[in-house]
Amino acid sequence: DWNMPDYVEEAIGRIRATVGHDGVILGLSGGVDSSVAAALIHKAVGDQLTCVFVDNGLLRANEARQVMDTFANHLEVKVIHVDASRIFFERLKGVNDPEEKRRIIGREFVEIFQGEAEKIIDAQWLAQGTIYPDVIESAGGKTKKANTIKSHHNVGGLPETLHLKLLEPLRELFKDEVRELGLALGLPRDMINRHPFPGPGLGVRILGEVKYEYAELLRHADQIFIEELHRAGWYQKTSQAFAVFVPVKSVGVMGDGRTYEYVIALRAVQTQDFMTANWAELPYSLLGKVSNRIINEIRGINRVVYDISGKPPATIEWE
Ligand code: XMP
Numbered sequence: 364d365w366n367m368p369d370y371v372e373e374a375i376g377r378i379r380a381t382v383g384h385d386g387v388i389l390g391l392s393g394g395v396d397s398s399v400a401a402a403l404i405h406k407a408v409g410d411q412l413t414c415v416f417v418d419n420g421l422l423r424a425n426e427a428r429q430v431m432d433t434f435a436n437h438l439e440v441k442v443i444h445v446d447a448s449r450i451f452f453e454r455l456k457g458v459n460d461p462e463e464k465r466r467i468i469g470r471e472f473v474e475i476f477q478g479e480a481e482k483i484i485d486a487q488w489l490a491q492g493t494i495y496p497d498v499i500e501s502a503g504g505k506t507k508k509a510n511t512i513k514s515h516h517n518v519g520g521l522p523e524t525l526h527l528k529l530l531e532p533l534r535e536l537f538k539d540e541v542r543e544l545g546l547a548l549g550l551p552r553d554m555i556n557r558h559p560f561p562g563p564g565l566g567v568r569i570l571g572e573v574k575y576e577y578a579e580l581l582r583h584a585d586q587i588f589i590e591e592l593h594r595a596g597w598y599q600k601t602s603q604a605f606a607v608f609v610p611v612k613s614v615g616v617m618g619d620g621r622t623y624e625y626v627i628a629l630r631a632v633q634t635q636d637f638m639t640a641n642w643a644e645l646p647y648s649l650l651g652k653v654s655n656r657i658i659n660e661i662r663g664i665n666r667v668v669y670d671i672s673g674k675p676p677a678t679i680e681w682e
Contacts, residue, residue: 365540367547371406374544378407378532385487387530388480390472391416393430393441395555396492399545403438404490406548409525413441413486413491415479417472420448421578424586433551449477455566455573461682464573468563480525487525490511494536557639558603558663567682569608577625580663581608584627587656592631595649602640604631606657607670607681615665624665627657632679640674 387404390396397402404412414434418427427444435438454467481487533541545555561567565585569577585606592598609626616622629650634640654667668675 367543371403371544371547374403374532378404378530381530382408382411382488383390385411386483387412387488387490388483388486388527389414389492390476391430391434392560392561393422393426393554394492395421395538395545395557396494396533396541398430398492398550398562398565399485399541399548400490400492400531401434402438402545402548402550404530405438410441412490413443413483415443415445415476417445417447417475419468419472419564419566419574421451421468421566421573422583423560423589424539425567429554433554438549443479445475446477447471450475451566452573452575452578457572459571460555461567464566464682465563468566472562476497477525480527487528488530489525490522490530490532491501491540492533493531494533494541496537498534540578545602556599558601558605561680565608567680568605569610570681571610576663577608577610580625580661581606581659584608584664584667587660588629588645588653591649591653591656595646595651597631597643597645600633601631601643601645602634602637603679604629604643606630613666617665622665624663626666626668627664628663628668628670628681629653630670630679630681632674635678637679638674640679642671642673645669 368409387408389397389401389412391401391405393416401412403413416430417607431442431444435442435444440629452473453466453467453469458464458467490643520655536544546552546611565581566573569581586602588606589598592601592604594670607630609628611626612623613626614621614623631643632640633643657664657667
């Protein structure tokens, strides 16, 4: 039987016994798994843990601030915040292919993380928020094939050249157990219940070339969509929901004038395992409200569409 306070004590004991007086580094992404791993390890070894949070400029609205508030300010975890957005936009200039974008974002992340890791000279351990389904997956489960369709770069997959030992305290846990553990460790409920967010972030939700201007428009549209889903009580009824930036201009009218602006697509799905998914039957009134707000509040967007494609044959993300 699963008893949370006992489990936390046991896990802390195991981490202390494993790590001793060594330093530990962890790449914090803002996602549930790395957040819970960070909170747990911090509880076990305190300042022996250093987290590295790389802002690639492709995060959701307020994400960097929330991560820093929660970890650095509230939990008093040592967090190195690297604002690398300019480098990422620079590297992505002129790149249109989705897989190429993933490779660039993944490679750049590793490089930056590695640079920071080398500065922490007493670090012997690399901590990762690997959970049980990830363990099965990399052992060659059914998701292997899906991974060749889209390469999945996460905070994981850091190179062996770091010469660090791996610390993976969530390896035995399922997602719902990780969430429960996170709550027990005092992480905010909205961080724990957040939809999954891909490693390449908005980089694969801006179709084709990634530009700062597009990322800003998309962040704003996505924020409105998510806010209205929460208000309508639909956020927890969907497995993943987000906006997609479509770099195509279409004609509209505003007042007496003609507009010629970009398109935002909304995507919301329900799924058990993310291998197959249904589009969510969101109420028309909710969709209408989101559309009105996006078009009225964001200059540069004059059309909003809703994606009604299932997976398969479509994927959840557009790239
Ligand atoms: P698709 O689009 O393949 O997405 O139906 C299935 C799930 O995987 C996430 N996804 C990614 N996660 N790096 C990630 O860390 C990626 O490159 C990536 N591509 C897709 C997607 O958000 C969905 O939850």
